Amino acid sequence: MMSTPGETGTEAWPLWEVFVRANRGLSHVHVGSLHAPDADMAVRNARDLYTRRNEGVSIWVVPADAITTSDPDAKGAFFESPAGKNYRHAVYYTKSEGVKHL
């Protein structure tokens, strides 16, 4: 059983996951994690740690223990299902004759 990061006795502050948006129009992308005593300070620490070289215009922070992950041990069953289902890809289909701009 893994312990939740930030909740062990050796870590004084909880762990936060940081998402930075590089530009308008792009999505926030996970860039890493950090420790902070609360959400406001986490945003400030994220600014110091992850936007030092003009990397971002917006920051999200999320408590690490608020994130539910897929089970790494069940990777096979969870992600192999698309195999053999080529019809999920657009190239599987031929273009109809009358359609010019697709």
Add this chain to the structure above:
Amino acid sequence: MSDEHDIDPHGEVSVDRIRLADEYAGESARHGAVASTDVAEYAMRLGDDALVLAQHLGDWISRAPELEEDVALGNIALDLIGHARSLLHYAGTDTGRSEDDLAYFRDEPDFRNAWLFEQPNGDFAHTIARGLVASVYLVELYAALTESTDLTLAAIAAKSAKEVDYHRDHAIQWTVRLAGGTEESRRRMIVGIGDTWPYVEELFRDDELVERLAAQGVAVLPSSLRAGFDAMIADVFAEAKLELPTGRHAYIAAGGGRQGKHTEHLGPLLAEMQVLARAHPGASW
């Protein structure tokens, strides 16, 4: 600063594209503006405030409560070094000295920083209290100095204003958290405020130099910044449920940093800051 197209989206900068002179704020580096003796003295005061505080803050690196706070204090120190470089570079134009000449080869009586900036780091609460006073003062100062008739000082102030605004935010956030945290953190914050407050008054003291320069629209009269400072501190203290120090902490330190008189804390700081440059003059690395 280059325009947006020059910035790599991943923030990668190759070292051969960096010119140190680009880091000077203001016109003096690019257009060779030369400070008069009065302006040089004024710039040296502001530059020494920033340099001495930056040197103190550097001591926290690897010693802060968390790694993230190491970085925050280190960032603030580096911002202040940037201000000091621009200001001391400009101050040096009067006498043909470089920023390094001024930083590393002046002795204690030639430093012009106010006493607040040379006060020791103490515990984290002391550093935050000192940072609060310094940053609230500097935000007021640089906002006003942006209007200076001296274009170099105005440009340095405009660049610095955004940075000290963040320093102030950092200090306020921590003041509120320490004061409202545990019994112990609140006790330490109150002690830190009490030990810092005697050094507030000197920041707002006018003298002949600033009066002369203020009359020309070059300098900002320190006394004119006091009302803004008091209002901001009152807001922060209200939120943090702190009170202005009374009793033995209500005394006013003599001051005299602007005339080169300093407390016992500046000497050791300068010794550490200057020893390498003095042992190997002109060395580069």
